[in-house]
Amino acid sequence: MKAIRRRSLMDRMKRLSAQLVPPTLAAQENSFIVFSDFDGTITTSESDAALMKALGVGASERRLLNQAILHKELTHREAYSILIRGISERHPLEEALGMARQIIKFDPGFKEFWNWCKSSDTPLVIISSSVVRAALEEHLGPEDAAKIHVFANEVKLDADGRHYSLEFRHPDSTHGHEKSRTMKEFIDDNWFFQPSTCIFIGDGVSDMSAVESADLLFVKVDPSSPKSSDLKAHCKSLNLPFKPVVSFFEILNAVGACVEGRTTAEDLLYEDNLGTGRNDRIVDNGWTIIA
Numbered sequence: 001m002k003a004i005r006r007r008s009l010m011d012r013m014k015r016l017s018a019q020l021v022p023p024t025l026a027a028q029e030n031s032f033i034v035f036s037d038f039d040g041t042i043t044t045s046e047s048d049a050a051l052m053k054a055l056g057v058g059a060s061e062r063r064l065l066n067q068a069i070l071h072k073e074l075t076h077r078e079a080y081s082i083l084i085r086g087i088s089e090r091h092p093l094e095e096a097l098g099m100a101r102q103i104i105k106f107d108p109g110f111k112e113f114w115n116w117c118k119s120s121d122t123p124l125v126i127i128s129s130s131v132v133r134a135a136l137e138e139h140l141g142p143e144d145a146a147k148i149h150v151f152a153n154e155v156k157l158d159a160d161g162r163h164y165s166l167e168f169r170h171p172d173s174t175h176g177h178e179k180s181r182t183m184k185e186f187i188d189d190n191w192f193f194q195p196s197t198c199i200f201i202g203d204g205v206s207d208m209s210a211v212e213s214a215d216l217l218f219v220k221v222d223p224s225s226p227k228s229s230d231l232k233a234h235c236k237s238l239n240l241p242f243k244p245v246v247s248f249f250e251i252l253n254a255v256g257a258c259v260e261g262r263t264t265a266e267d268l269l270y271e272d273n274l275g276t277g278r279n280d281r282i283v284d285n286g287w288t289i290i291a
Helices: 009-014 023-027 045-054 059-070 076-090 093-103 110-119 133-140 179-189 228-237 248-259 265-270
Strands: 032-036 124-128 149-152 154-157 164-167 197-202 216-220 243-245 281-284 287-290
Touching: 032 179, 032 248, 045 059, 045 093, 059 076, 059 228, 076 164, 093 133, 110 133, 110 248, 124 179, 133 149, 149 179, 179 197, 197 248, 216 228, 216 248, 216 265, 243 248, 248 265
Parallel strands: 032 124, 032 197, 124 149, 197 216, 216 243
Antiparallel strands: 154 164, 281 287
């Protein structure tokens, strides 16, 4: 696993409230951990777009915000603040959350992937810029949802009791929620569990801070959505190898093969390298992208 700087014992003690993986996992020699984004990754990009449209945020507005982040005209934190502020002007909080529960659809393979994580003792950690717990409970049921580690920004009601804003997990960061930091903190808090392979699954601009912390990176793509190209373009600009996928069924097959020893993370990323340099080619669902 990529090196993670150790913090002091006092720092760890201050974070005792963090969710912990079962100590029994510490005995595993070749252990894996899965970190995943939520919006557009665990949920479908179509339902995310439908929810934003219902909340009064059009595709063009979201695209402009994404482009502003990519071109460094806005920070992630500023863009999300603008987005939530606009929704707050149009919809009370409970109404917005109710719309989310009704409209959001999960990737059809996610429940099967989660069941596999449970049966294989592979920790699943959701790190998100949005609020995800209610949607998880709706999809998996409260008991299963409570077993998944979730770290996300929170919604805070303003003093007027009607408007609301995001309470960022890392307000000192331009990302608002710096996912790479959350990954490092989680591993450090769970010092008795040191995974050999760190997996990250993401799809968009909010995941940019996390991709360099992963040993095996899956980029969720939707050919019908321009958003699907943002994280791919970012990874290619950094010359980072990744595995594009369309659904969690593909992720389950790939991760399952790694955990069972039938392949390795490196083989997955470079299985069609044809002898070229390590970062020259990236397999993209049947065709090849030249990095």
